[in-house]
Amino acid sequence: QSVLTQPPSASGTPGQRVTxxxxxxxxxxxxxxxxxxxxxxxxAPKLLIYxxxxxxxxxxxRFSGSKSGTSxxxxxxxxxxxxxxxxxxxxxxxxxxxxxFGGGTKLTVL
Amino acid sequence: xxxxxxxxxxxxxPGGSLRLSCAASGFTVSSNYMSWxxxxxxxxxxxxxxxxxxxxxxxxxxxxxxxxxxxxNSKNTLYLQMNSLRADDTAVYYCxxxxxxxxxxxxxxxxxxxxx
Numbered sequence: 001q002s003v004l005t006q007p008p009s010a011s012g013t014p015g016q017r018v019t020x021x022x023x024x025x026x027x028x029x030x031x032x033x034x035x036x037x038x039x040x041x042x043x044a045p046k047l048l049i050y051x052x053x054x055x056x057x058x059x060x061x062r063f064s065g066s067k068s069g070t071s072x073x074x075x076x077x078x079x080x081x082x083x084x085x086x087x088x089x090x091x092x093x094x095x096x097x098x099x100x101f102g103g104g105t106k107l108t109v110l
Numbered sequence: 111x112x113x114x115x116x117x118x119x120x121x122x123x124p125g126g127s128l129r130l131s132c133a134a135s136g137f138t139v140s141s142n143y144m145s146w147x148x149x150x151x152x153x154x155x156x157x158x159x160x161x162x163x164x165x166x167x168x169x170x171x172x173x174x175x176x177x178x179x180x181x182x183n184s185k186n187t188l189y190l191q192m193n194s195l196r197a198d199d200t201a202v203y204y205c206x207x208x209x210x211x212x213x214x215x216x217x218x219x220x221x222x223x224x225x226x
Contacts, residue, residue, distance in 0.1 A: 104155070
């Protein structure tokens, strides 16, 4: 059971916009920034969004993040086939003194 | 260029011990917060342990008392000593460096399989 809650799956057709939610608590998302990672099969997680809504250089602006209270979301617009991957949210937890992750959302591009 | 390279994984019997290494280049391990994160086959990411630049260490409850995180500043290398290994420790283990509350750089991972 992951500390952060994500839907296990999401899907969309090319060109569509999809959103993935991430719910936490006051000790993690409520107190600290949320980061999002994209993981392709057999590879290490790649930072997609940091500090709630910031994109590292090289990440397309089709990817955006937001946070409100103890929840966060990742939006992907103009969905492309190469976006098919697992997506994880993460935040530092002040009570656990460690990182907590969502269970991951498998995105399928139909 | 920042690079993290894990090694030391393999097949180990339940109850055994293994030490993972994470060799860093392009930055100084001792100046950063460094974490180990694992991923069981077909499962999500699970944080394992962190060592702060000041030397403080913290562990997930699932590994507390069995795993020890450390670093060798002269080798710019992070370690994870894993004792009393169990089947549910089977996972790919990643090391990651943190900057300003972001696990920014990740290694490629090393697979640990605990099985008789």
